[in-house]
Amino acid sequence: MLITDQGNQRIILVDMKKRIDWQYGTTGVAGSAANQLSNPNSAEVLDNGNILIADENNNRVIEITPRGWIVKQFTAQGTVSGAAFASRLDNGDTLITDSNNNRIVEVNGNDHVVWQYVTNTLPGSNPTPLPTRAVRLENGDTLISDQFNDRVIEITPTGQIVFQQGTINAPGNGYNQLNGPYDAKVIGDFTGLTRPFGLKGPH
Structure with a gap:
């Protein structure tokens, strides 16, 4: 079970015995350094096994490997403010709910905006x-x-x-x-x- 544990500033994977098998984010520490999140709002497992995280108060969406390496970061060229949700589309683009900008934005693999709706x-x-x-x-x-x-x-x-x-x-x-x-x-x-x-x- 993949859980966005927002108040604890972490994403955790737990088994049915309630044990934490995997974690990204330092428990209770909000930040933007390695292994840190700030008010994470969503997380999902991608087809490639990586995890896509909407890191809301860091105004970014990150894709990390199971080992915790950030392999991609999406900010719509630095314009995202309050990443409330993110998902990977079949075409490889990433759809971001850019809450504070009152818009939905789709970015390609180079973080360029290819579609948006306000x-x-x-x-x-x-x-x-x-x-x-x-x-x-x-x-x-x-x-x-x-x-x-x-x-x-x-x-x-x-x-x-x-x-x-x-x-x-x-x-x-x-x-x-x-x-x-x-x-x-x-x-x-x-x-x-x-x-x-x-x-x-x-x-």
Whole structure:
């Protein structure tokens, strides 16, 4: 079981006897030096066996080997602020939820931005919605948890909204209302997510 132990500033892998088999990050120490994280917000195992970590307060996404070596770092050329979530796409790019910039950004292996979507541009939007999760779907669309816009949206590669649950910037619990949605997924679609062991073929 891979756990993002945010308050302890670490990512840990535990077995069913609750023993820590692997760890990255120095327990209780927030920092940016070797073997340090600052408010890690997500971690997932990649197909190559490495681990992709959204290191939120260090404004970066890192890919590390099981031995703890950083082999790649993504900051969208130094522009990411608050990396809330990250996933590796089938094309090799990395999708980052750049929360403090209110955007979702896709970077290639050279950390260049190849696609982005900003969530605070529509009329009535919260100026700082701080999106928390973005997941690329099998159909090529992107599912975004747009936290303080109180909505979950599915957008096409051209930025067209094809599905929205929740009324923009209107928190509530009534019909078509959400209140700070933090995470959303399409059930059965593992694109950009750690797949169940043994699952073959496309995400």
